[in-house]
Amino acid sequence: MKRIFIVLLIFILSLFTACAKPKQSKVSVEPQAVQETAPVPAPLDPKIEKLNRVLMSMTDRCKEAIPNGDPNEFLADLEKVLQIEKAFPSDDLSLYYLIDKTHKVSADYEPTHLRKLVQNNDYIINKSTLALREDAADALAEMGRAAKRDGITLDVSSTYRSYETQERTFNYWVSVDGLEEAERESARPGTSQHQLGAAVDFGNIEDSYALTDGCKWLNAHSQEYGWSLSFPQGYEDITGYRWECWHFRYIGIEACKFQKKWFSDIQQFMFEFIDAWKNMD
Numbered sequence: 001m002k003r004i005f006i007v008l009l010i011f012i013l014s015l016f017t018a019c020a021k022p023k024q025s026k027v028s029v030e031p032q033a034v035q036e037t038a039p040v041p042a043p044l045d046p047k048i049e050k051l052n053r054v055l056m057s058m059t060d061r062c063k064e065a066i067p068n069g070d071p072n073e074f075l076a077d078l079e080k081v082l083q084i085e086k087a088f089p090s091d092d093l094s095l096y097y098l099i100d101k102t103h104k105v106s107a108d109y110e111p112t113h114l115r116k117l118v119q120n121n122d123y124i125i126n127k128s129t130l131a132l133r134e135d136a137a138d139a140l141a142e143m144g145r146a147a148k149r150d151g152i153t154l155d156v157s158s159t160y161r162s163y164e165t166q167e168r169t170f171n172y173w174v175s176v177d178g179l180e181e182a183e184r185e186s187a188r189p190g191t192s193q194h195q196l197g198a199a200v201d202f203g204n205i206e207d208s209y210a211l212t213d214g215c216k217w218l219n220a221h222s223q224e225y226g227w228s229l230s231f232p233q234g235y236e237d238i239t240g241y242r243w244e245c246w247h248f249r250y251i252g253i254e255a256c257k258f259q260k261k262w263f264s265d266i267q268q269f270m271f272e273f274i275d276a277w278k279n280m281d
C-alpha cells in the first residue's frame with residue numbers, strides 16, 4: 001500500500017493554489033478589467049480546505065500512513081463514519097473517543113449503559129465480574145456466534161475496568177515488572193480503553209495467544225463485527241503500548257473499514273484524525 005499522503009496533499013494544495021491564485025491577482029488588477037476578462041475562480045470547498053488543515057496538524061507518522069487517494073472519497077467515507085456516530089448513545093462517550101497516554105477520562109467516569117456478562121452460548125467468560133457497554137456487549141455476542149459457526153469459541157478474560165481497578169492493575173504490574181516495563185503494557189488509571197467499557201482482552205492475555213485459533217480468527221474476522229486491534233505490532237511509539245494481540249476495542253464496522261482503507265489499519269491514527277477533525281473549526 002503506498003502511503004502517498006504527499007500525493008493527497010499535493011492534490012489538495014493544487015486545488016487550493018488553483019483557487020487561490022486568481023483571487024490574489026484580482027487584488028492587483030483593475031476591478032472592471034477583472035470582471036470582463038478574468039475567469040471567476042471556483043470557490044474552495046471548505047471541507048477540502050479543512051481536510052488540508054487537519055492533515056497538516058497530524059504527526060508525520062500519521063501522514064505517512066494515509067494512502068494516496070481522492071480527497072472527496074476520503075471525505076465521503078469520513079462523513080459515513082460520523083453519521084453513524086450520531087446513532088451512538090448520546091448520554092455516554094462516543095465509541096470513537098480518543099483515549100491514550102495523553103487523552104484521559106476522569107476518575108469517576110463509567111459507561112452509562114454497562115451490562116454484566118454472564119455465561120452464555122456465544123463465548124466463554126473467564127471471570128464472573130465482566131461487563132461491557134451494551135453496544136459492545138451486543139457486538140461481542142454477534143462476533144462470538146460467528147466464530148462458533150467457524151468452529152471457534154472465543155474466551156473473554158477482561159472487559160470494563162473502573163478507574164480504581166485500573167489503578168490496582170497498573171500498580172500490580174509495576175510491582176511485578178517495574179515502572180518502565182509496566183508502562184508498555186498496562187495503562188495508568190484514567191487512560192485505559194478498558195475504562196470506556198468497549199475493550200476486551202481475549203484468551204490468556206499473553207503473546208502466546210497469537211498462536212491460537214481464536215486469535216487467528218479474530219485477526220481475520222473481528223473487523224467484520226466492528227472490533228479493532230488496538231495495539232498492533234511495530235507501533236509502540238504511536239499507541240504507547242507494545243503489541244497486545246489479545247486486546248480489541250469495539251468501534252463499529254464502518255470505523256473499522258475507515259481505519260483499514262485510510263489509516264493503514266491503525267486505530268490510533270484514525271482516532272487522532274477524528275479528534276483533530278472535531279476540534280478544528
Ligand SMILES: [Zn+2]
Nearest residue numbers: 199200201247
Ligand atoms: Zn486490554
